[in-house]
Amino acid sequence: MxxxxxxxxxxxxxxxxxxxxxxxxxxxxxxxxxxxxxxxxxxxxxxxxxxxxxxxxxxxxxxxxxxxxxxxxxxxxxxxxxxxxxxxxxxxxxxxxxxxxxxxxxxxxxxxxxTSGTILDDTLLKEKEYNYLMSIYKDNDTFYIAYIDISIAILNVMKTDKDSLPGEIDRISPVEIIYPDNINFENNIAKPYTSIVFDREFAEKELCEYFKVANLDGFGLKESGYISACGGLLSYLQEIKMETLPRIESINLIDTSDFAILDKKTMDTLDVLPGAETEKPSLLKIIDYTVTTMGSRKLREWLTFPLIDKNRIYERQEAVGELTNDNRILNELTSKLKNISDIERLNSKITNARIHPLQLIAFNNSLKIIKSIVDEIVFETPLLKRLKERLKFDYSIVEIIEKRMNGTDVSEYGGYIKTGFNEELDRLREIAFNGKNWIANYQSEERIRAGIPNLKIKYNNVFGYFIEVSKSHTGKVPEDYIRKQTLVNSERYYTEKLKKFETEVLSAEERAEKLEEELYAELLKELNKYSKSIVQVSKAISEIDCICSLAKYALSTHTAKPKLSDNSCIYVKNGRHPIVEKYTESFVPNDIHIDSDERIMLLTGPNMAGKSTYLREIGLIAILTQIGSFVPADEIEIGIFDRILTRIGASDDLSKGISTFLAEMVETAFILHTATSRSLVLLDEIGRGTSTYDGMSIAWATIEYIHNNANRNPLTVFATHYHELTRLENYLPHLRNYCLSVKEWQDKVIFLRKVVRGKSDRSYGIYVAKLAGIPENVIKRSNEILEMLEEEGKITFRKLESKKETAYQMELFDKRSHIISMIKSIDINSMTPVESLNFLNKLIKEIEDLN
Ligand SMILES: Nc1ncnc2c1ncn2[C@@H]1O[C@H](COP(=O)(O)OP(=O)(O)O)[C@@H](O)[C@H]1O
Ligand SMILES: [Mg+2]
Missing domain, CATH: 3.40.1170.10 (DNA repair protein MutS, domain I)
Known part of the structure; x- marks a missing residue:
């Protein structure tokens, strides 16, 4: 109403x-x-x-x-x-x-x-990238992260702390994040979701029910934070995807301490991934020779999660080495892998019954190829052997599918279920198929009976089958024709015989189709039991593809297998920038020498000399090493880094002003706080974002800080055009000056691109000005000013030296007062003779240390 x-x-x-x-x-x-x-x-x-x-x-x-x-x-x-x-x-x-x-x-x-994180359609998903939905749960100071690409059946979970959280989010790069609505969390793609589902008890119950287990011990989720993050994610997915949610087969617990940390800044600076502009050259592009989509997704993951464990890196190197040594296996593998479909995603489509019959056939063909790898290819090195073991499972699945499905050549009936598999289906198809012959016969019979040569039997969705007779012949139609419809040029009729036939044939066709669907659904259900194995198989295939890819990269250019060192060091002979070398006609190789004795490399040289390229090359070589790849160099010995931190000074775009500079300082502060003695720090033109004096002072102090911090002394490369900073070498024993050499020749400046010990030629800038045609007087005056500034600089430097002295004096004073307070604090009367003797010994030792 x-x-x-x-x-x-x-x-x-x-x-x-x-x-x-x-x-x-x-x-x-x-x-x-x-x-x-x-x-x-x-x-x-x-x-x-x-x-x-x-x-x-x-x-x-x-x-x-x-x-x-x-x-x-x-x-x-x-x-x-x-x-x-x-x-x-x-x-x-x-x-x-x-x-x-x-x-x-x-x-x-x-x-x-x-939602962006719960896409299942092939057309919406990127083939070569994961599409992650993430949930974040906070317990005191620990953050638990669960993330899943629902087109793939694995749920990943890890934990991290507040400082590392942004970095972890960056490298997983989810497209959607949810978090409990009772915490504060800032991120532009994050949405709050009801906190109840993150409650330990609720989450545990959900997970146990979903995975049909009594408890979660089997997944190794010991801390309740893991359970909350996973449970919250699962509840969200179930609410959103309902019946369409593919089966999640397992939970993969990731230990973040197994991987070196690469934050987004570093990845961007070093062009590790293609980023938004896909045309931009990147490290991934250079090394990606994968031939399966699963492999290309995995390689991207390898790059963002460099290994820390020396043995694991070594195993990958060995595997890559095996394939580079044996071209035959590499070629054979490639030709097999090339024809393998994305079984990782197709498997998920089987579990939620979304797979198209043609895709199922492609899936099955892929399994056959994988089986042939198991049967035909013999590996020597442990990692490849293990990966091959993981390809072994119950291949009876192939026969199950083959028995029911027609190959890509669809049967005469147009169906995808094989003839001979189901009697009823065959019978219905027979009727439906023969119906077509029946119509042809009936048409010729009726033409003769009525004496109408152009009589036609037609079909449409509204009327079904009918007999069409053109207007000029309507006088001749037999008695038993019943009129159905009149058109401008023709009449349409049916007969009882035609009607009876229609019901039989049409229903047979419909019933055949329906039965076929049922049989297909049954088959998919049956295939579900293999899903867990397929998850393992596809993972192994993608890793084999990655190793092939690294082998092909190693062969694509002149590379060396890194010798892994237990110390923090990088010794490289004739190293090259893996990306720039591909785009530069004659790339000049350079040596690298950094270790705990000479742990700060101060790199100077004029603009365009090649500082940034060299600095980035060092970072990229470290990353390549830690994913198990060979690197572009003649020889290399290198330690393993726990994180690579970079800061590239704000560009010359001063219009952005103070905010850029502030950001630069915030990031530098972060690096100074988080780098450990096992880290690699790459600082490029720190301080450029502000005035010269400001910038130089900050650069100066930053280097001193890194140098003198006893607890954290990472290997550091510091590129700068502040040539004055080279003076630091005089009193920082672990700092070494290097510069990019430049040559003047026939009124031209030639960048030699060679990194050499020492400092760059200071007069270079004015020289360039002269070449550019700046009037002689201006050049003369510039030289005078430079001289004055340098004189002043010398005084300043001496002052800085003496300041360092006072700092040292202070330290001495501190130690003295410490000894005095030690003496003051004792109570002689309460001490035994042995205790007094011990105290005296300690005192003597302290005083000895003073000298
Ligand atoms: N080793 C090298 N061999 C050949 N070309 C190089 C090399 N290093 C750098 N370049 C080229 O020199 C140019 C300037 O390099 P860049 O590293 O940006 O200099 P800077 O940081 O000193 O200003 C780039 O176009 C780069 O391609
Ligand atoms: Mg530069």
Whole structure:
């Protein structure tokens, strides 16, 4: 009654009821061949998708009709991906019954919700990247991170601390993050989610139920934070994906201490990953020779998670070495891997019954190839041997699929289930197939009987089968023809015989199709039991592909296998920048020598000399080493780093001003606080973002700090054009000056790109000015000013030296006062003779240390 009063159509009523439950999503309301949106959803949709905003023409009162925007179901993938990419949550509301059979309004319901982190469609997923949804749970100072690409059946979980959290998020680079709504968490892609589901008890119950286990001991999730993060994530997924959620097979506990830390800044600076501009050269591009999509995803992960364990790195090196030595195996493997489909994602599609029959056939062919690797290829080194072991599982799955599925050449019936597998299916197909012959026969029979040569038997969706006779022949039609429809040029009829045939054939066809679907669903269900093994197999295949890729990289250019050292050091003979060398005609190789004795390399040289390139080369060589790769060099011995930290000074763009400089200092401070004696620190033009004196002072003090901090002395490369900083070498024993050599020749400046011990030529800048045509007087005056400044600099430097002295004196004074307070604090009367003797000895030792 009230609805009628408000003039709401039953359809709108249904819409509003569903929309009420999905207020935070764009509701795509299925109407025939279209998805429609209404009200505010329609405004957003029309804007984001650039489609027209209209009103329903059937609505009685057009003024009060809601705005509407829709698109054809056929174009679903493109439009949904646009909405999701624009950051919207999309709820898909389908027709739940056949509209032809529905009484009244068609039943509708939401069957799936899509957010950026819960995408399943191939067209929306990037082939070569994981699409991670992440949940974050905080317990005191520890952060627990669970993350999953739901197109792949593994849930990953790790823990970290506040300082490392941003770095971990960066390298996993999720597209969506959820966190309990009772904590504060700042991140532009993070959304709060009800905290109840993160509660230990609730989460544990959810997980146990999902994995059908009595407790979670088998997963090794000892700390309740892990359980909360995983449980919260699972609850969210179940709410969002409902029936469409693929089976999650296992939980993978990641120990972050197994990997060197690479934050986003470092990855960006060193161009480790392609980033948004895919055309930009990157380390990944240089080393990516993978031939499977699983492999390329894995290689990306390897690059962002460099290893720390020497043995694991060594094992990868060995494996790469085996393949570089044996071209035959490498070629054979490649030709096999090349034909393997993305079984990692196809496997998930089997578990939620979304796999297309043709994809299932590709899946099966891939398994056959993998089996041939198991049967035919023999590996020598431990890692490859182990990976091959992991490819072994119950290959009866291949026969199960083969027995039921037609190959890529679809059967004569157009179906995908093989003839001979199911009797009933064969019988129905026979009827349906023979029906076509029957029609042909019937048509020629009737042509003769009626004496109408152009009589035709046709079919359409509305009338089914009918006999069509052109107007000029209608006089001749037999008595038993029953008229069905009159057209301009022809009449349409049916006969009892035709009608009877139609019901039989059509129902046979329909029943065959339905039965085929049922058989297919049954098959997929049966295949579910292999899912867990397939997860392992695909992981192993992707790793084998990565090793092949590294082998091909090693062969693609002149490389050396790094000798791994237990000490913090980098000794390289003729090293090259792995990326720049590919884009530079004659790249000049350089040596690298840094270790705990000479742990700070101060690199000077004029602009464009090659400082940044050399500095980055050092970082990239370290990363390549730690993923198990060979590196572009003649020879290399290198230690293993716990993290690589970089800071590249703000660009010359001073318009950005103080904020850039502030950011630079914040990051430098972070590096100074987090670097350990096992770290590699790369600082490029620190202090450039401010005035010369400011900048130089900060650079100076930063270097002193790193040098003198006894607890944290990372290997450091410091590139700067402040040539004055080279004076530091005089009193910092672990600092060494290096510079990029430059030569003047025939009025030209030649960058030799050679890194040599010592400092660069200070007069160089003025020399360039002269070459550029600056008047002679200006050059003369510049030289005078430079001389004055340098004189002043010398005085300043002496002062700095003496300041260092006072600092030292202070230290001495501190020690003296410490001894005095030691003496003051004792109570002779309460001491035994032995104790007094001991005290005296201690005192003597302290005083000895003073000298
Ligand atoms: N070893 C090298 N061999 C050949 N070209 C190099 C080498 N190092 C650097 N370059 C080229 O020199 C240019 C300047 O290098 P860059 O490292 O940016 O200099 P800087 O940091 O000293 O200003 C770049 O275009 C780079 O490609
Ligand atoms: Mg530079």
């Amino acid at each position: 009230t609805d009628k009063k408000r003039n709401i159509t039953p359809l709108m009523k249904q819409y509003l009821e569903i929309k009420r439950k999905h207020k935070d999503a764009i509701l795509l309301f299925r109407m025939g061949d279209f998805y429609e949106t209404f009200f505010e959803d329609a405004n957003i949709t029309s804007k984001v998708l650039n489609i027209v905003l209209t009103k329903r023409s059937t609505e009685k009162n057009k003024d009060t009709a809601p705005p509407l925007a829709g698109f054809p179901v056929k174009a679903k993938d493109i439009y949904i991906s646009k909405l999701v990419k624009a950051g919207y949550k999309v709820a898909i509301c389908e027709q739940l019954e056949n509209p032809k059979l529905a009484k009244g309004i068609v039943k509708r319901g939401v069957t799936e919700i899509i």
